[in-house]
Amino acid sequence: xxxxxxxxxxxxxxxxxxxxxxxxxxxxxxxxxxxxxxxxxxxxxxxxxxxxxxxxxxxxxxxxxxxxxxxxxxxxxxxxxxxxxxxxxxxxxxxxxxxxxxxxxxxxxxxxxxxxxxxxxxxxxxxxxxxxxxxxxxxxxxxxxxxxxxxxxxxxxxxxxxxxxxxxxxxxxxxxxxxxxxxxxxxxxxxxxxxxxxxxxxxxxxxxxxxxxxxxxxxxxxxxxxxxxxxxxxxxxxxxxxxxxxxxxxxxxxxxxxxxxxxxxxxxxxxxxxxxxxxxxxxxxxxxxxxxxxxxxxxxxxxxxxxxxxxxxxxxxxxxxxxxxxxxxxxxxxxxxxxxxxxxxxxxxxxxxxxxxxxxxxxxxxxxxxxxxxxxxxxxxxxxxxxxxxxxxxxxxxxxxxxxxxxxxxxxxxxxxxxx
Numbered sequence: 001x002x003x004x005x006x007x008x009x010x011x012x013x014x015x016x017x018x019x020x021x022x023x024x025x026x027x028x029x030x031x032x033x034x035x036x037x038x039x040x041x042x043x044x045x046x047x048x049x050x051x052x053x054x055x056x057x058x059x060x061x062x063x064x065x066x067x068x069x070x071x072x073x074x075x076x077x078x079x080x081x082x083x084x085x086x087x088x089x090x091x092x093x094x095x096x097x098x099x100x101x102x103x104x105x106x107x108x109x110x111x112x113x114x115x116x117x118x119x120x121x122x123x124x125x126x127x128x129x130x131x132x133x134x135x136x137x138x139x140x141x142x143x144x145x146x147x148x149x150x151x152x153x154x155x156x157x158x159x160x161x162x163x164x165x166x167x168x169x170x171x172x173x174x175x176x177x178x179x180x181x182x183x184x185x186x187x188x189x190x191x192x193x194x195x196x197x198x199x200x201x202x203x204x205x206x207x208x209x210x211x212x213x214x215x216x217x218x219x220x221x222x223x224x225x226x227x228x229x230x231x232x233x234x235x236x237x238x239x240x241x242x243x244x245x246x247x248x249x250x251x252x253x254x255x256x257x258x259x260x261x262x263x264x265x266x267x268x269x270x271x272x273x274x275x276x277x278x279x280x281x282x283x284x285x286x287x288x289x290x291x292x293x294x295x296x297x298x299x300x301x302x303x304x305x306x307x308x309x310x311x312x313x314x315x316x317x318x319x320x321x322x323x324x325x326x327x328x329x330x331x332x333x334x335x336x337x338x339x340x341x342x343x344x345x346x347x348x349x350x351x352x353x354x355x356x357x358x359x360x361x362x363x364x365x366x367x368x369x370x371x372x373x374x375x376x377x378x379x380x381x382x383x384x385x386x387x388x389x390x391x392x393x394x395x396x397x398x399x400x401x402x403x404x405x406x407x408x409x410x411x412x413x414x415x416x417x418x419x420x
Contacts, residue, residue: 004324005035005369007390007406012415013382013397020382021420026397030371032117034390034407035321036272036328037365038084041113041120043335045088047071048112049105068337070352077348077358078334081365085113086121086274086330087162089154090130098134098146103157110161121330122162123274124169124216125151126200128177128184135183140190143183148203155207164212166242166274168200172219172227179290194230201236216242216274220260228267240327241267242274248284248291248343251312254319265325273320273329280309280355281344291341301336301344301355310356313347317364383413 013021047068068074087110088094095101110120126147135143155165174196175188188196201213215231215238217224231238241264245257264271280301288294320329333339336346347358371388378384386393390407400418 005321005389006387008385008387009393009404009406010413011384011386011395011404012413013378013384013418014415015420016417020380021378021418022380022382024378024382024397024418024420026376026378026384026395027373028371028376028384028386028388029373029394029396030388030391031394031403032392033083033365033369034392034405035326036084036119036330037082038086038121038328038330039078039082039334040330040332041078041085041087041109042333043068043074043338044071044078044112045105045109047075049102049109068335068352069350073352074335074348077354079116079118081347081358081362082331082334083117084119084121084328084330086123087113089122089124090127091150092130092132095132095150098132107158107161110158114161119164120162121164121214122154122158122166124166125154125204126167126184126196127169128174128182128188129170129179131182131184136181138183140183140187143187144199147184147187147199151200151203152207155204155211159208159211163208163210165204165214166216167204167213168197169216170218171197171215172217172221172223179292193227194234194236197227197231198234198236201238205237212239213237214240214242214272214274216244216272218244218246218275220244220264225263228264232267238269240270240272242272244275245273245316246275246277246291246332247312248277248279248294248341248345249286249288250283251278251316254315257316257319258323261320261323261325265323270327271323271325272327275332276316276329277332277340277343277345278309278312278316278357279343279345280305280357284343294341296342299342299344301349305344306355306357310360313357314360314364317361321369 013024015021087106113120135146138146171193174185174193177185197215204211204213220243243260243264261271281299284294320326333346335348336344336350339345348354369389376384388406393404393406395402395404397418402416404414
C-alpha cells in the first residue's frame with residue numbers, strides 16, 4: 001500500500017486531574033479501513049431482503065442475483081473483506097410495472113449492511129440499459145418526468161441508509177446505444193449526453209443534498225474525459241468519477257491501470273474503481289467487443305486459472321490502492337454462483353469454498369494493510385503515537401475503550417481521560 005494511505009495520530013492519556021499518565025500501557029487495534037474495499041451485495045437480496053418466513057416469495061421480475069448455497073457462510077466471507085456494498089437498483093427490475101417497486105427488499109438489505117458497519121451504494125439512478133419497457137409508451141416530456149420522479153423518490157426514500165449513488169451509468173454510449181429500444185436513449189438523442197448527466201445529478205442533489213453522487217462508465221477513452229470536462233464546465237457537481245475495469249479478457253497490467261488512473265486524476269476528483277473482475281478460468285477471446293455477446297454453456301474455474309487470478313488480484317489491488325486519487329475499489333461479485341455472464345470471476349466458488357484469490361486478498365486487507373492488537377507505552381508526557389493505515393482504531397487501557405480516527409482530517413492530538 002502506498003505511503004499516502006499511512007497516517008500518524010497522537011493520543012495523550014491523562015488522569016481525572018489532567019496529569020499525564022506516563023508509562024501507561026495501551027493496546028491499539030484497527031477496527032476499520034478508510035479506503036473503500038467494496039463488493040456487490042446482489043447475492044443477499046433474496047436472502048436478507050425477503051420478509052421473514054417468505055424467502056423466495058416475490059411476484060416481480062428482479063435483476064440482482066439468486067440465493068446462493070449457504071448464505072450465512074457467504075455473508076461471513078463477505079464481511080471479512082469488504083466495507084462497501086453496491087446494491088442493484090436497475091429500473092426494469094426495481095419497477096417493472098409503473099408504481100410497483102422492489103423498495104422493501106432493497107431497504108431491508110441496505111439496512112442489514114448498514115447495521116454491519118458497511119457503506120451502501122445504490123447502482124444506478126439512471127441507465128439506458130434495463131430501462132423499463134413501460135417508458136416506451138410515454139412521450140419525451142413524460143419520460144423526463146418519470147426519470148425525475150424515480151430519482152427523487154429513490155434518493156429521498158433511502159436517505160440515511162443509501163447516501164452514495166451512481167447517479168448515471170455509461171453516459172458516453174447513451175445516445176448511440178442500439179442493443180435495444182429504450183426511452184432513455186431516445187431522450188438523450190434529443191437532449192445530449194451532458195444534459196442527461198446534469199439531469200441525474202441535479203435532481204438527486206436537490207432530493208438529498210448530503211448524498212455523494214458518482215459519474216460511472218466503462219468507456220475509459222478520451223470520449224469519457226471530454227464528457228467529464230463538458231459537465232464540469234457546465235457546473236455539474238460531480239463528487240467522484242467511476243471507472244469500470246471488467247477484465248474478462250485478461251488482466252490489463254499495472255502500467256495500463258496506472259495510466260488510466262493518471263489520466264482521470266487530472267480532474268482532481270476522487271476516483272472509484274466501481275466494477276472490477278478478474279477470471280479464475282479460461283479468458284474471453286480478445287475479439288469480443290461487447291462482453292454480453294459471449295455465451296458459453298459452461299465456464300468453469302480451473303486450478304491454473306485460480307492461481308493466475310490470485311496473483312492478478314494482488315497486483316491490481318496494490319496498483320489501485322497505491323494511487324493517491326483512488327478512494328475505493330469494488331469487486332464485481334464474491335461468488336461464482338449467479339456471476340455476471342456466468343464467468344468464474346468470484347473469489348468464492350459456486351459451492352461456497354474459498355478460492356486462492358480470496359485468501360490472497362484477505363492477506364492484504366486484513367493482514368498486511370491492517371494493524372492488529374499492538375501494545376504501546378505512553379511517553380513521559382502521557383503521549384502514545386499511532387501509525388497505521390487510514391481508518392478507525394480502538395485504544396484499550398484498563399476498563400477504558402475509545403475509538404480514534406486516523407485520516408486526512410484527524411486531529412494531531414486527542415486527549416483521553418483514563419484510569420491510572
